[in-house]
Every structure is written in C-alpha cells, then in structure tokens.
Amino acid sequence: MKKYIIDTNALISFVTVRNLAQQEIVAALFEAASRSKCSLICHQLVLTEFVFVMSKVYDTPKETINTLLRDFISMPGVEVQQATDFSALLSCWPSKIADFGDAVIAVTARSIKGSIIVTFDEKFKSALKKLGQETV
Numbered sequence: 001m002k003k004y005i006i007d008t009n010a011l012i013s014f015v016t017v018r019n020l021a022q023q024e025i026v027a028a029l030f031e032a033a034s035r036s037k038c039s040l041i042c043h044q045l046v047l048t049e050f051v052f053v054m055s056k057v058y059d060t061p062k063e064t065i066n067t068l069l070r071d072f073i074s075m076p077g078v079e080v081q082q083a084t085d086f087s088a089l090l091s092c093w094p095s096k097i098a099d100f101g102d103a104v105i106a107v108t109a110r111s112i113k114g115s116i117i118v119t120f121d122e123k124f125k126s127a128l129k130k131l132g133q134e135t136v
Helices: 008-015 020-034 044-056 062-073 086-092 100-111 122-130
Strands: 002-006 038-043 078-081 116-118
Touching (some): 002 020, 002 100, 008 044, 020 038, 038 100, 044 062, 044 078, 062 078, 086 100, 100 116, 100 122
Parallel strands (some): 002 116
C-alpha cells in the first residue's frame, strides 16, 4: 500500500479554494485513503502549521479549525506521526533543505520506506528531487 506524507500546503489546498487543481489532487488521495487504497501520514508539525496559517492568513475561527482537524485525523487511512529523528533532521537542515518544517517532512518521509511527499511547494520539490525523494 502506498504511503503519502502530507505537507501543510496540501492540507491548506484541500480546505480552501486557492487552487482547484491542487484541491482535486488532495481530494483524490483522501478518497483513496478512505477506501484503504493508501495511507496518509501527517506529522504533528504540519497540524501546527495548518492551525497557524488558517488562523493568521485565512482568518478562520479557532472552532472551525478545531473541527477541520478533528475531521481530518479521524478519517480512515490517516495517521498522525509524532516522532522526529532530530539527528537526521539536523543533518539535512538547513544545508539541504532550508525550511525547518520542510526538513521535518523530508525526514519523516525518509523514515517510511517508499513514501511519497504530497506538496505543491516547488522549491521544496526541487530540494527533495536532489535527495531522491518522490513527490506528488
């Protein structure tokens, strides 16, 4: 079964209308996960970043964000990852991946063999390609 590591921008694209093409890609993955066709792994840092962006950028009420998070983490096929290998993280940040949050995602993916990162951040995708990590 394929395992997808969800980046913050993928979650934001799913719950907003900022980019319908991105929303469709993520919606298809959520649908596949709900039918046990794949697994979606979300690091807890992504949830923290999601709360910040939805609150500060999209001015979403905290109660709404709470509901979105509850619905997301209770979806079939979704796993929240809490562990971080800080030795691995610090070996790639900031030298290989400049953004700390992106480095957390990359290290999480590296720890899960064959996983694919779902991100729409082109700079992050470029860094991941250099590291040999597959992306959507």
